[in-house]
Amino acid sequence: MPLPPGAVIGILGGGQLGRMTAMAAARLGYHCHVFCPEADSPAAEVARHATVAPYEDEAALARFAAAVDVVTLEFENVPREAVARLAEAVPVRPSAAVLAVTQDRLAEKRFLRDAGVRHAEFLAVEGPADIAAARERFGGRCIVKSRRFGYDGKGQVMADGRVPPEEAWRQLGRVPAVAEAVVDFTLEISVLTARRADGRIASYEPAANRHEGGILRVSTVPAPIPGRLAAEAVALAERIAVALDLVGLLAVEMFVAGDGALLVNELAPRPHNSAHWTLDAAETSQFEQHVRAVCGLPLGRTVRHADAVMRNLIGEEVEEAVALLGEPGIRLHLYGKTEVRPGRKMGHVTRLLPLSSG
Ligand code: AMP
Numbered sequence: 001m002p003l004p005p006g007a008v009i010g011i012l013g014g015g016q017l018g019r020m021t022a023m024a025a026a027r028l029g030y031h032c033h034v035f036c037p038e039a040d041s042p043a044a045e046v047a048r049h050a051t052v053a054p055y056e057d058e059a060a061l062a063r064f065a066a067a068v069d070v071v072t073l074e075f076e077n078v079p080r081e082a083v084a085r086l087a088e089a090v091p092v093r094p095s096a097a098v099l100a101v102t103q104d105r106l107a108e109k110r111f112l113r114d115a116g117v118r119h120a121e122f123l124a125v126e127g128p129a130d131i132a133a134a135r136e137r138f139g140g141r142c143i144v145k146s147r148r149f150g151y152d153g154k155g156q157v158m159a160d161g162r163v164p165p166e167e168a169w170r171q172l173g174r175v176p177a178v179a180e181a182v183v184d185f186t187l188e189i190s191v192l193t194a195r196r197a198d199g200r201i202a203s204y205e206p207a208a209n210r211h212e213g214g215i216l217r218v219s220t221v222p223a224p225i226p227g228r229l230a231a232e233a234v235a236l237a238e239r240i241a242v243a244l245d246l247v248g249l250l251a252v253e254m255f256v257a258g259d260g261a262l263l264v265n266e267l268a269p270r271p272h273n274s275a276h277w278t279l280d281a282a283e284t285s286q287f288e289q290h291v292r293a294v295c296g297l298p299l300g301r302t303v304r305h306a307d308a309v310m311r312n313l314i315g316e317e318v319e320e321a322v323a324l325l326g327e328p329g330i331r332l333h334l335y336g337k338t339e340v341r342p343g344r345k346m347g348h349v350t351r352l353l354p355l356s357s358g
Contacts, residue, residue: 002296003069005029008048009291010068010090012055012082013075014041016335016345017271017287020279021074022047024287030295035064036075042335043074055082065089072248072294074270076102077149093197093247093294094269101244102267105178106147115243117236118263120255125177131165134179142179144168156214158182183263185255189223191237192275192286194293197247202289202299204282206233207274207310209253215343219274219310221281222356225256233262240267249290251275273312273345280331280350281308307353318346329353 003009009025011018014036022032023046033049034041044050049067053060055078064086065071071092073083076099083096101111112119123134125144134142146155159168159179189206208223209216223230237252244250244267251272255263275286284292284300292299313321318340324330334347 003030003294006031007069007295008033008067009294010035010064010071010086011043011047012036012071012073012078014038014043014050015074016042016337016347017273018043018074019046019335020285020287020333021072021271021290024285025291028288028291028295028297030291033064033068035060040338042337045336055079058085061085062089070294072270072290076269094250095245095247098244098246098269102269104147105145105266106176108267109178111243112240112264115240117240118261120180120183120263120265122178122180125169125179128165128169131159131168131179135159135165138179138181141182143182144172144177144179146172147176147178154214183255183265184258185263186258187223187225187256188253188265189225189233189256190219190251190253190272190274191233192272192278193234193237193241193246193250193252194286194289194299195238195241195246195248195250196293196296196299198296199242200299201238201241202302203234203238204275204278204286204302205304206230206254207277209274213343215312215314215345216273217312217314219277221277221304221308229256229260229262236262236264240264244269248293249286273348274310276333276348277308277310277350278302279333280352281306305355307356308350309353310348310350312345313347313349315342315344315346316340321347321349324349327351 008031011034019042032047034043034047035051037054109122141160144157157168157171188209191206193203195201206223207219210218241250251268253266279285283303329352331350
């Protein structure tokens with residue numbers, strides 16, 4: 001049974017992904033209740049209710065569970081214990097089991113390996129000796145990533161000949177990690193898939209992504225890849241969503257290797273920055289699709305009606321925003337963050353272009 005409009009969607013996390021989910025939910029007549037530790041969050045600003053409390057606050061979690069009809073998240077590093085506690089009282093989509101895989105880069109890599117999905121070669125890291133071993137095994141260099149709490153290039157160190165393993169281990173903060181072979185990719189792409197509890201699934205076409213310093217700068221649709229490869233990427237993302245028994249959204253980031261092979265880099269069980277283009281260039285936005293998937297509504301069509309280039313406004317770039325509004329085909333999204341910090345995602349801008357035949 002779908003959750004009817006008027007029901008309350010609980011959102012864990014208060015960032016821009018929660019903000020845009022809450023705006024889509026409101027359009028469909030739902031109310032949102034945001035739970036996050038930060039006061040004045042971008043999501044709480046546009047939600048009907050907000051709880052500001054640490055994720056460890058059991059009394060606050062219990063009150064939140066009693067006040068909502070379903071829980072979803074916009075931030076996958078919510079402690080699993082909090083999600084498991086909520087799940088005793090209310091459906092949580094995605095589940096704690098999905099988070100167990102996607103919160104831990106080593107668990108994620110092992111999951112991909114067991115599912116027969118290609119990925120960068122990796123080794124578990126518990127100390128500098130493992131980094132030295134990985135460097136040796138992977139041709140003189142490797143990327144070491146903390147198992148937990150990594151995002152936007154944080155918690156990553158390139159360990160090549162210039163960085164002694166002890167130094168890489170120190171820079172990482174001496175935490176459990178994975179060391180990956182450096183993939184010689186020609187392009188990075190990502191696919192966003194939505195899946196309902198009854199197994200119905202819908203995916204967007206791949207976007208091509210350009211990162212700088214580990215942070216997404218630009219996403220472009222259509223991705224400059226053959227249709228056959230795009231279809232393969234979508235099928236791969238859907239296979240992973242099914243293997244995870246995911247309910248909600250799943251973003252799958254992939255490398256296109258020189259030989260055209262797809263290697264999965266990362267999974268995120270939530271709306272994703274690389275699918276922001278769907279707000280302005282697709283029949284259904286990823287945020288509305290998120291609401292539809294977690295509420296059991298019919299999934300929307302994912303067809304694209306324009307070509308699009310989405311650019312993040314990072315740090316002081318936000319100061320260009322208002323001037324951009326004077327240009328044709330520009331759609332501006334600001335996240336309401338008052339404090340500008342270097343590397344902080346303040347908003348994004350999507351440039352719409354005529355639909356190409358590709
Ligand atoms: P991640 O946090 O894992 O998404 O990594 C951020 C970015 O770093 C990726 O989008 C790539 O541009 C780059 N990167 C991460 N892992 C690798 C790898 N194994 N080989 C080459 N580049 C990588």
